[in-house]
Amino acid sequence: MRIGAGILLAALLLFGLPAAAFELAGNAVQGGMMIGRTAPGTPVTVDGKPVRVSPDGMFVFGFGRDHGESVILTVGNRVETIDVARRDYEIQRIDGLPPKMVTPPEDVLARIRRENAEIARVRALDTDASHFGQDWIWPSVGTVTGVFGSQRVLNGEPRRPHFGIDIAAPAGSDVVAPTDGVVRMAEADLYFTGGTVMLDHGHGVTSVYSHLSKVSVEVGRSVRQGEKIGEVGSTGRSTGAHLDWRVNWFTERLDPGLLAGPMPETR
Template sequence: MFLDGQPVTRASDGGFFYLGFDRDAGPKAAIRVDGRGGEASRVLEIGKADYDVQRIKGLRQVYQGQASPELEARIADESRRKAQAFASRVEHDDFRGGFSAPLRDFRVTARFGGQRIIDGRPRPPHYGVDLAAPRGTPVYAPAGGLVVLADSDMLFEGGLVMIDHGQGLVCAYLHLSEVDVMRGARVARGERIGAVGATGRATGPHLCWRLKWRGRNMNPMLMVGVPGPA
């Protein structure tokens, strides 16, 4: 499959592939699919979305002033591990039936893509959806996939699980109080993967749910309830 003339992915054995557009995508995109029976092309028009502005005060500081060499080394190592997980390219198509919500009951406290102003300073957009729920609330895999990172003590994210749901469509589940899966495990849709917490850099109990596809930040809520192809 080609996007604006560049190869981006290939279909699974069942013929399914994922294509997504991030927060800052342009107004149009040209896609081309090549197959045994020929090729098909289409130009897509991409609608604009409105994003919130959120002001946050009192967020826990990881360090004040200059970080120690040990802390800098930890940040670099965790950044490398997260980048490696987001670079996963599992040749499955667990995404094909859409997602269930990872929590049974929740309140959205921050939508995807909003501008954040933390203690008066503008920060990059928030590329996740914050789902507030009591500490200990079970978190379930919204679709099947391969666990590509599982750690209960990341500096910024706290308890973190990352799952490749197929073809590099990787979800991250942040601030968990419990991590119930291990790296390399296959999980099924609806399987418990952890519990809501306020670990890492968080102001209160919630699940920050993030989704990335091949370097593009996606809104995971847009996948909830999507029916599978006929």
């Protein structure tokens, strides 16, 4: 069976498994996340790779910025092809950055590699929490100045795409957890992202909050949705006060805007 791409897949009941088989909902589009439920203990794979299934039967997977046109989802003895909708991305030009932040000097490359390795370690975590299944909220309220997937041109030089959402807000304003989670990184000064917090929401879903002027949590602490984790700033590679918010499913970069919905006017 083939499931067409779309913004929301209705509950899909697959019969022939031990208890009414599974429900699947989410965004079948590049940058989207899908959440499923099946009978506890049912094995699930995505493109042949096993994914964690919680004791109550919940599982999750996502599609990166440049994901291909489909994935193969296997739940128990049923195999489905899910079509993934393509997106068109903007080109964003940012000028006025210090040259060392566009092309880092040789003497900081070792530091950058160490920091990137720690970020990759956190993104590889596969814990048993299922906080990703909550309704997400925005971690900061402000003007969206950078969107997911946009091709970045820094000081006139093409660079990697932007994998998050930039929210311009007053320096010092609160940044809160969009869902429950566990703090896995709390750094005051990373080279590119400055003050940085990473939260683990379970099953490989992590979120990142960058350029913070203040980090208000420590590694290992559990936080609840809406709890303060830091303050908006302009640390690292930044030209003004804003929050860079990112969400990942392991190595796949997801669009936070698809999770949180429209930006609220007030907290």
